[in-house]
Amino acid sequence: MEGILLHILGAIATFLLAFFVGMTYGGIRRKVIARVQNRYGPPIYQNFIDAFKLFSKTTAVHHGAMHLLGPAFLIVSAVMALMVVPVLRDNLWFTNLNFHGDLIFLIYIMVFGPLGMALGAGQTGNPNSAIGVTRGLSQMVGFEIPWVMALVAIMIKYNTTSIVDLMNIQNEVGQWLIFQNPFAFIAAILASLGMFRYAPFNIVGAPTELASGPASENGGKFLFTMMSAGSVFAFVKLTLFVDIFLGGASNLIVLVIKTFLLYMIPVLYGVVNPRYRTEQAVTYFWGWPLLFGFLAIIYSVYF
């Protein structure tokens, strides 16, 4: 009984942590972009204000059941992914629901949310949403391949599909996976550029081009849900990278430092780049990231 209670409390704590950290990182990102553009920029907590305002807006848009469910799909999949990723190493509070094979489960669940959102966006009948969805799916075809190849390389090498096992292996060997198989890390981090959908890969929600794509019919509370889901999901991805490649984190401060450094890669790559066209984005992922994916697999098989 007590174990269950601890699990439930731990899950809530994890969600709050993910929400808070994700939102703050989003605020820092806006600040970084502003500084690069030689502006002062909004305060770091601006995202919280925006979220609160969005939540307090009325919502009178209704395009049918699927439209209402779209953002819900997003946040459900983000929370599901969060529950599978261990936040800290050897910690009672943040163990959550790890099981063998959760890496494979994650590969599936990470595309579940965007697909649900795609259905929802389809029902709004807005042409911008439809274009955004097709672009998003094409981009997904691009970055999923190097991403899965990087994970497969790791799975082959260590013969496990459990994130906790991977963390333990790294600690036993005393060397992070980023050094044991650098090619896998490079392929994964290049794929993560597409996963984060920051410039130059923000072709889905291109605000000036597609009027924010799938989100264009969603204001107020819908947008609040999507924003929270995005923040939680960003935290999930960063934590997953830390777990797999950087040996996990033993306390929250280490976690924040590691995730922040990782987060700066897509952010800084984004601020100095304009937006790609769809085919450019897809061919980008089928170029160098794919090559590094192959190298990673060859490296894990033969070395």
Added chain:
Amino acid sequence: MDYGIYQDKLTRIVTDIARSHSLWILAYGTGCGAIEVPATMTSRYDAERLGVRGAATPRQADVLMITGYLTVKTLKRVIRVYEQMQDPKYIIGFGSCAINGGMYWDSYNTIKQLDLYLPVDVYISGCMPRPEAVLEGFAKLQEQIRAGEARGATKYKENLDYYRGNQKKIIKNWDFPDYNW
């Protein structure tokens, strides 16, 4: 004792502060004034530090900026855009053309006074207003929101017949669906 009133009041104060510090604008780029919006948003004047930020669609926007003269043809679209926005919503009228017609006051196909057709919360005067004036306008709107006085949208709903009457007077081929919020 009834704490409900205080609770309501506190909620209202907090939401109003949040709303005033997060204004997502939909710059409806009519007239010459649209050219001042990029200058206000970019590095020199940086409106984002006040929480002002561009929104992509009417559904996501809080503030509709009408940046100059409106032709009758455009007015129709602006009304449609305004009605698609979600409450609470505000309008900023920009430049003397929106206030009284400006130098287009005797033009054959622009409207003279925006206030007759849509409820304007803040006017920014000038032909065209400089970014400083635009920022001043935003500050004014923020003040109004915090004081709970930016009630343009409520006014519009309460006096819908009046506004509709004015709109229909000038838009000849009226083929709108009924307003549903």
